[in-house]
Amino acid sequence: xxxxxxxxxDPLEVCxxxxxxxxxxxxxxxxxxxxxxxxxVCAVVTAEFLDHQRLIGNDLSTPVPEYGFPGLEPGDRWAxxxxxxxxxxxxxxxxxxVLRATNIAALDDVPLDAxxxxxxxxxxxxxxxxxx
Numbered sequence: 001x002x003x004x005x006x007x008x009x010d011p012l013e014v015c016x017x018x019x020x021x022x023x024x025x026x027x028x029x030x031x032x033x034x035x036x037x038x039x040x041v042c043a044v045v046t047a048e049f050l051d052h053q054r055l056i057g058n059d060l061s062t063p064v065p066e067y068g069f070p071g072l073e074p075g076d077r078w079a080x081x082x083x084x085x086x087x088x089x090x091x092x093x094x095x096x097x098v099l100r101a102t103n104i105a106a107l108d109d110v111p112l113d114a115x116x117x118x119x120x121x122x123x124x125x126x127x128x129x130x131x132x
Contacts, residue, residue, distance in 0.1 A: 004030050005104045007115060015042035015101040016077035019070045029079040029103040037081040038109060042101035044120050047074045049095035052088045077101070082109035089114050096120035 004012045017027045023039040024030055031040050043049065050061050050072060060078065063071035072078055077098060086109055088095060097118045106115065 004028075006100050007102050007104050007107060007112060008099060009104065010100070012103060013098075013100040015079050015098060019072070019076060019078070020068075021077065021079040023079065025068065029101060029106070031103055031105050038083065038105060039079040040082050040103035040106035041080045041085040041110065041115070042098040043078055043080040043085055044096040044098065045072050045074060045076050045078055045080075046095055048093050049088055050074065052091060052093040053084060056084070056087055058084050082106040086110045086114070089118070094118050 006012045012028055012030065014027045015021050015029050020027060021042075022028045022030060023032075023035040023037070029040045029042050031038055045060065053060050058081075060072045063069060080095070082105075085095065085097075085106075089110070095118065097115050097120060099115060099119050099121050102115060
């Protein structure tokens with residue numbers, strides 16, 4: 001599969017290997033013509049987000065072993081359908097997003113400003129996070 005870019009235009013980084021995520025179950029938010037749901041947002045799911053997704057008909061908590069789906073717990077990273085993430089965001093349920101692992105294709109359904117507002121990425125140089 002060809003290399004795909006994240007929302008910054010850089011090479012797409014891994015979203016999650018445990019649990020193994022992605023439409024192609026390769027850990028990435030890669031997409032292609034067969035990915036009708038556009039599983040392109042790398043979200044860090046929260047209890048509130050999981051509850052809201054269940055309310056709108058997208059149960060991400062219940063395991064579905066026949067599809068290799070373990071069921072998610074708060075704190076897991078998951079390649080979420082862009083439109084589903086946007087539904088929660090519009091309802092005020094703003095799941096954190098790992099921008100480096102979010103596919104540029106997500107911008108077809110989600111404004112960059114919304115994703116950036118919810119960014120959970122750490123900077124390359126984490127020393128800027130330390131108070132001196």
